[in-house]
Amino acid sequence: xxxxxxxxxxxxxxxxxxxxxxxxxxxxxxxxxxxxxxxxxxxxxxxxxxxxxxxxxxxxxxxxxxxxxxxxxxxxxxxxxxxxxxxxxxxxxxxxxxxx
Numbered sequence: 001x002x003x004x005x006x007x008x009x010x011x012x013x014x015x016x017x018x019x020x021x022x023x024x025x026x027x028x029x030x031x032x033x034x035x036x037x038x039x040x041x042x043x044x045x046x047x048x049x050x051x052x053x054x055x056x057x058x059x060x061x062x063x064x065x066x067x068x069x070x071x072x073x074x075x076x077x078x079x080x081x082x083x084x085x086x087x088x089x090x091x092x093x094x095x096x097x098x099x100x
Contacts, residue, residue, distance in 0.1 A: 007029065008021045020030035040046040086093070 006023070008023060010019045010021060011017070012019060012034075016034040018032040018034075019028050020032075021027070022029045040049065
């Protein structure tokens with residue numbers, strides 16, 4: 001009986017993940033993801049980031065509320081322009097059965 005093939009464990013140079021390679025198959029047989037990296041060094045910096053993102057969300061909400069309050073006026077103006085254009089046009093609008 002032959003001994004089981006030895007696996008080779010390699011650290012990925014890009015992400016530091018651990019890859020287990022089977023030399024007989026010449027393939028990666030296992031992958032261990034790298035340990036998660038911390039995005040901030042201390043808790044105070046993390047709170048500052050959260051506060052700034054919260055303020056940004058609040059500003060976006062206010063902008064959307066303003067746009068929504070003006071939406072009715074914009075639609076009314078578009079309707080009035082379309083109505084004026086239809087009245088000024090000498091040709092009557094085409095009916096659906098005129099296209100056939």
